[in-house]
Amino acid sequence: MNDSVLDRRGFLALAGTGLGGALAGCAEPRTAHSMEGNSSSQIDRDDLAEGSTYTDVYEAVIDSVTQVQVFGIEDPLTGEVGQGQGSGFLFDDSHVVTNDHVVADGDEIDLQYVNGDWTSTRLVGTDYYSDLAVLEADHVPDEATPLSLSEEYPVVGQEVLAIGNPFGLEGTMTRGIVSGVDRTLDTFDRDFAYSNVIQTDAAVNPGNSGGPLVDLDGDVIGVINAGGGDNIGFAISAAMTSRVVPSIIDTGEYEHPYMGIGLATVDRHIAEANDLPKRTGIIVTHVEPGEAADGVLEEATIRREGDPIPVGGDVIFEIDGEPIPDRHALSTYLELETSPGDTIEIECWRDGTETTESLTLGSRPSTR
Missing domain, CATH: 2.30.42.10 (PDZ domain)
Known part of the structure; x- marks a missing residue:
């Protein structure tokens, strides 16, 4: 299921309102409560705050995090065709990692980088059993560099940062800790459970899916799988990602x-x-x-x-x-x-x- 369908149900339940021109999924709902803005837009100011360690990590990572726009999604409940949105990050010189459930149901997929550049993509492959997918981008800005997957296994209490586009709010960062490791997480249709999942209390919402959960060195410890409830978010581990993604790039699939x-x-x-x-x-x-x-x-x-x-x-x-x-x-x-x-x-x-x-x-x- 694409994030758009999941978000649509959640948005309707919470807001009791219509969707406007797009599926509310991860697409920005055009309602009285709509929000927009790019926290990384560069405005020439002389009085910037000093920031923190988290600011340093954000600035090192953000150019490599993308917004994923998915077109041609059909809502299985209504038959309405619309669009969805998620997040992704640069894995190598041309490939972007995101979630399978973000892109699997779309006809066309575009990326927007934080500097404002847009690019079209080719879907290289997806893996339902790890909720991972790989896109090949037609254009990568010079500022964007591949993010490294952490080679260390995360521990409970470790500080982490979630970076992505919740509800279309581009370039959002939230902070938390690793709340649990070695979780199994039911798929949306509950016919399977993802393995080796990381639990975090960093705030993640629809639209974060596919973005990186990083440590304070800026290394990716997991690929965010949106949220499970208040103060509970999940991410597919870097250990799993390091096995699945190279195989998708090489062959278009991964055998479990x-x-x-x-x-x-x-x-x-x-x-x-x-x-x-x-x-x-x-x-x-x-x-x-x-x-x-x-x-x-x-x-x-x-x-x-x-x-x-x-x-x-x-x-x-x-x-x-x-x-x-x-x-x-x-x-x-x-x-x-x-x-x-x-x-x-x-x-x-x-x-x-x-x-x-x-x-x-x-x-x-x-x-x-």
């Missing part, structure tokens, strides 16, 4: 490793029902026929006495010697440490006995 299982994190009730020695790991609730786990792992049956509880399936607690305490750990390990075709060693409990199974990973099926 796939086991072909349904699962549930072991809690007290599952541990007790399965006589497990400790409450940790994930239980296999379903094995997809014809996929990698078929014939290798055993699925549970669901006990329907009271709350449904999976019983009897394999309980995975280690992969390649790495502890897998919950579904977040499994997802992160597969996405950051493995590729399709790799063979992994799975330590699991089966019928009260510890066993090791070898499984060769497949590729996650495409949704498009």
Whole structure:
């Protein structure tokens, strides 16, 4: 779903008003509450404030952050065709990174840099499973230089800055901290969850999607995935981005490793029902026929006495010697440490006995 559709629903819910000529999504709604302005427009003044460390980071980064204008979006609820808007940033000399959900439904995509330059683009490729997309820009200003992805894994409490175009307000920066790491985040249609997601309390809103979340060195620690609620925003990690984006540039796509299982994190009730020695790991609730786990792992049956509880399936607690305490750990390990075709060693409990199974990973099926 494009940010425009998401924002349209949110805007209507909050404002109870019409959209004017464009889908309210990330497009600037032309209402009495419309706002505009470019905080980085250069006006010749002699009495500028001194600023701060955050000002230094902003000035180092802002020329490389773009506004993404998407045209030809059809609202699935009304059939109305309009436009949406998000953010992006320069990844190399000609490629701009943004979110899949910002651009996937558009016919044409333009970029505006903070110096006012506009350029058309070519969509190189998208990846639904990481919500990442790459555009090739026809023009890049001399002032814009590629932003570096951080090679350090973020930690809770680390200061971060979100830079982008919330509600079309170009060149906006907000400050916060890393509130959580290793999150999984449901997709808009809830048929999948993004892995290795960073949580932040930096204010992000519709229109921020696709922009950079940076540390105080100006390195990108994540690609913003808009907000989840008050004081909760999310970003696809730099670690995930560093795997996905180069592949999209080279081939137009990225293949994710796939086991072909349904699962549930072991809690007290599952541990007790399965006589497990400790409450940790994930239980296999379903094995997809014809996929990698078929014939290798055993699925549970669901006990329907009271709350449904999976019983009897394999309980995975280690992969390649790495502890897998919950579904977040499994997802992160597969996405950051493995590729399709790799063979992994799975330590699991089966019928009260510890066993090791070898499984060769497949590729996650495409949704498009």
